[in-house]
Amino acid sequence: SQQGEEDPQALSIQEGENATMNCSYKTSINNLQWYRQNSGRGLVHLILIRSNEREKHSGRLRVTLDTSKKSSSLLITASRAADTASYFCATDWSGGGADGLTFGKGTHLIIQP
Amino acid sequence: EPEVTQTPSHQVTQMGQEVILRCVPISNHLYFYWYRQILGQKVEFLVSFYNNEISEKSEIFDDQFSVERPDGSNFTLKIRSTKLEDSAMYFCASRGISYGYTFGSGTRLTVV
Numbered sequence: 001s002q003q004g005e006e007d008p009q010a011l012s013i014q015e016g017e018n019a020t021m022n023c024s025y026k027t028s029i030n031n032l033q034w035y036r037q038n039s040g041r042g043l044v045h046l047i048l049i050r051s052n053e054r055e056k057h058s059g060r061l062r063v064t065l066d067t068s069k070k071s072s073s074l075l076i077t078a079s080r081a082a083d084t085a086s087y088f089c090a091t092d093w094s095g096g097g098a099d100g101l102t103f104g105k106g107t108h109l110i111i112q113p
Numbered sequence: 114e115p116e117v118t119q120t121p122s123h124q125v126t127q128m129g130q131e132v133i134l135r136c137v138p139i140s141n142h143l144y145f146y147w148y149r150q151i152l153g154q155k156v157e158f159l160v161s162f163y164n165n166e167i168s169e170k171s172e173i174f175d176d177q178f179s180v181e182r183p184d185g186s187n188f189t190l191k192i193r194s195t196k197l198e199d200s201a202m203y204f205c206a207s208r209g210i211s212y213g214y215t216f217g218s219g220t221r222l223t224v225v
Contacts, residue, residue, distance in 0.1 A: 031212050042218035092212060100146055100158030
């Protein structure tokens with residue numbers, strides 16, 4: 001089965017620094033998605049990268065995908081206190097079918113003001 | 114921006130009772146999902162629903178669980194006889210023709 005695993009499990013940095021989180025998975029995918037979750041709240045879709053893409057940007061977010069290594073990274077530049085949250089990668093192997101996403105355990109990011 | 118709405122936000126129930134968690138997906142979406150997240154653990158896929166029937170379900174989604182889309186707008190998850198280990202955050206999600214999902218804010222279910 002698909003499995004996304006993020007590292008580090010927890011990351012604490014100073015405001016203004018860049019935060020990098022990594023995700024590894026085990027089988028072929030159609031796309032990989034990153035989600036954010038504030039404590040006790042719902043999941044917010046951040047960005048999606050397709051298996052034929054290598055890099056994608058959205059505002060302060062940069063996602064890379066290396067299908068040969070089955071890994072992805074999420075970079076948040078110029079971090080802000082409001083970026084404090086848990087970040088999850090999720091893999092979608094079915095590519096638009098009804099099958100669900102497989103989530104990793106997440107990285108808990110703390111931005112120190 | 115369109116939202117997925119879930120009610121209630123928090124439900125406490127006695128073990129063995131039936132609960133129904135409700136969701137209103139985005140109106141023009143085609144695919145509907147339930148996920149759950151036990152405290153401190155991964156978000157886990159439960160079931161997907163398309164064209165008025167279950168498309169896929171995980172091992173977690175046993176006979177105690179059922180889903181319905183009774184009226185074309187609501188999407189419900191029923192747990193027939195709750196157990197302590199059903200305590201979790203339950204998320205509804207919907208998706209249109211694109212691959213990105215929209216999740217609701219979740220229902221926190223506490224079984225006592």
